[in-house]
Amino acid sequence: MTTQLLFIGTTELVLIAGIALLLFGGKKLPEMMRGMGRGISEFKKGAKEVTEPFEDAKKDIDEVIKE
Helix, strand or coil, X not given: CCCCECCXXXXXXXXXXXXXXXXXXXXXXXXXXXXXXXXXXXXXXXXXXXXXXXXXXHHHHHHHHHC
């Protein structure tokens, strides 16, 4: 069974993790992943703030059309 995360298989994922561990070390890697996680979280939050008004407007238009 393979993990399909952006078309990357399990073997490739393990290889990338091993290379990252060798390059950055065991102490620095968790800090970097935490930072990436926070960055992704902020990106998702910003994207939601941008799309929310459009979704609300769409709902309003759908309600008007149904009436």
